[in-house]
Amino acid sequence: MKDAYPSTRLPLQDGDLLAAVDLGSNSFHMVVARYVLGQLRIVDRLRETVRLAEGLDAGGGLSLAARQRALECLARFGQRIRDIPAPQVRAVATNTVRNLADPQSFLVAAEDALGHAIEIVSGREEARLIYLGVAHAQPAKPGQLRLVIDIGGGSTECIIGSGFEAIERESLQVGCVATTRRFFGNGKLSRKRWKEALTEVTAEFQQFANAYRTLGWHEALGSSGTNKAIGEICAAMKLTKGAITAEALPQVRDRLLEAERIEDIDLPGLSSERRPIIAGGLLVLEAAFEALGLKRLMVSKAALREGLLYDMLGRGGADDPRDAAVAALMLRYGIDHAQARRVEDTLMQLFDQVQEAWQLDEDDRLMLRRAARLHELGLAIAHSQYHVHGAYVIEHSDIAGFSRQQQQFLAALVRTHRRGIPKTAFDALPDRLLAAAKRGAALLRLAVLLHRAHEPDPIPLLRAEAADGTLTLTLSRRWLDSRPLLRADLEGEPKDMAGLGIELRLQGV
Numbered sequence: 001m002k003d004a005y006p007s008t009r010l011p012l013q014d015g016d017l018l019a020a021v022d023l024g025s026n027s028f029h030m031v032v033a034r035y036v037l038g039q040l041r042i043v044d045r046l047r048e049t050v051r052l053a054e055g056l057d058a059g060g061g062l063s064l065a066a067r068q069r070a071l072e073c074l075a076r077f078g079q080r081i082r083d084i085p086a087p088q089v090r091a092v093a094t095n096t097v098r099n100l101a102d103p104q105s106f107l108v109a110a111e112d113a114l115g116h117a118i119e120i121v122s123g124r125e126e127a128r129l130i131y132l133g134v135a136h137a138q139p140a141k142p143g144q145l146r147l148v149i150d151i152g153g154g155s156t157e158c159i160i161g162s163g164f165e166a167i168e169r170e171s172l173q174v175g176c177v178a179t180t181r182r183f184f185g186n187g188k189l190s191r192k193r194w195k196e197a198l199t200e201v202t203a204e205f206q207q208f209a210n211a212y213r214t215l216g217w218h219e220a221l222g223s224s225g226t227n228k229a230i231g232e233i234c235a236a237m238k239l240t241k242g243a244i245t246a247e248a249l250p251q252v253r254d255r256l257l258e259a260e261r262i263e264d265i266d267l268p269g270l271s272s273e274r275r276p277i278i279a280g281g282l283l284v285l286e287a288a289f290e291a292l293g294l295k296r297l298m299v300s301k302a303a304l305r306e307g308l309l310y311d312m313l314g315r316g317g318a319d320d321p322r323d324a325a326v327a328a329l330m331l332r333y334g335i336d337h338a339q340a341r342r343v344e345d346t347l348m349q350l351f352d353q354v355q356e357a358w359q360l361d362e363d364d365r366l367m368l369r370r371a372a373r374l375h376e377l378g379l380a381i382a383h384s385q386y387h388v389h390g391a392y393v394i395e396h397s398d399i400a401g402f403s404r405q406q407q408q409f410l411a412a413l414v415r416t417h418r419r420g421i422p423k424t425a426f427d428a429l430p431d432r433l434l435a436a437a438k439r440g441a442a443l444l445r446l447a448v449l450l451h452r453a454h455e456p457d458p459i460p461l462l463r464a465e466a467a468d469g470t471l472t473l474t475l476s477r478r479w480l481d482s483r484p485l486l487r488a489d490l491e492g493e494p495k496d497m498a499g500l501g502i503e504l505r506l507q508g509v
Helices: 065-083 103-114 124-136 177-184 191-215 225-234 248-256 275-292 303-314 323-334 339-356 362-374 388-398 404-413 431-450 479-480 482-499
Strands: 017-023 027-036 037-051 088-095 147-150 157-160 166-171 220-222 296-299 463-466 470-475 505-508
Touching: 017 065, 017 303, 027 065, 027 124, 027 303, 037 303, 065 103, 088 103, 088 303, 103 157, 103 177, 124 147, 124 157, 124 166, 124 220, 124 303, 147 225, 147 275, 157 191, 157 275, 166 191, 191 275, 220 225, 220 404, 225 275, 225 296, 248 275, 248 505, 275 404, 323 362, 323 479, 339 362, 339 463, 362 431, 404 431, 431 463, 431 482, 470 479, 470 482, 479 482, 482 505
Parallel strands: 017 088, 147 220, 220 296, 470 505
Antiparallel strands: 017 027, 027 037, 147 157, 157 166, 463 470
């Protein structure tokens, strides 16, 4: 069946390079892959221990030392990928950046160091990307469910999926760095403290454990550094051949607790780099085993960064998860598909005519398409101020495939598609997105206004010309004169659109 909402796939040629950068709470990773015959071949991997979570304080501030480590690492990564076109690079920040009181102040410097935009992803979106990476690296048998657990520096993601689709996604605020700081911040270890901490962390998993166990899974895999390190310890202690089992885990824990302080931990196969944070990671994993009733956890070689690469291949095409998520929202909120399509078609007419003058790109086109489809979402809540309700839902929902900035961009478009423009409407957006957001909002406002009567007939004449701060709209005078309400609305629009920093000029022929 032909897609009712066509979009544009990332234009890749054989030999093109793609890069994924993961700003984790413990380590920063970068993977570079070459696109060959529709497949990805890894050509380079870089990893640096940054310990960003160590610099996060209770107020959401970031220490200067952690910030400097991060920026120096990103500058080195940036040197490696400086010649790769921007659409072929994705960089995402996870738990620690999510928890910064002012993430934008860090991201401005981080993007400058890397030379590419950096997205913040929610915990559940992080979980989806992790699952995608594991599923591609280790394909499951058709129809089988698998559980994936990823213990990062600041958070732990648990996913149940089938094939390449994540069915259940959860993200907990427990990770190897954060949990070590929380329970063993003074460096002391004891069995009593371990037992108390285990009870607290296990309670976090129990929020969803029953639902997960009811759904079930055929195999369980652990991704990222903590699971890999514990698997290597199990193998070095000759407890397993690299997997993590319910029988092996208590033996590793007992061996770890022979030390009275973190710096004295002596576990076979444990690197000196991971020693300061292994206690928290092992504690989280033991809690997961206990709450979920795990018997065996295989270790995966893939994680978030591989998921980012494969997500890039699907973006803009039939497999773009963002379009599936938007379709799900349209269904859930009973959005009028015919009206959404009318607005979208007119919006694309306007976009095509001003794209070059306003320097809008294909990503802007896709975001405007989605805004057109979702602009009436708030009507399911209330007609009064429905644009406000819709923007709130979009900004605060977990929408698969979207970063936090993309959801804020979409929410800003929906918030400003009618009525006055609040001064704070675009405050959440980084400076690099402001011009596109305001220009896109102007086009969406006109498309919605022109279809306010929900008429099925096409608009006989629609021309748009744009300059830096102006937008000229030309319509048929006869057609407009037969619609006095629309004419009155359009005559008042230049005053409202001034809030976008755009001068609207209207003319009829």
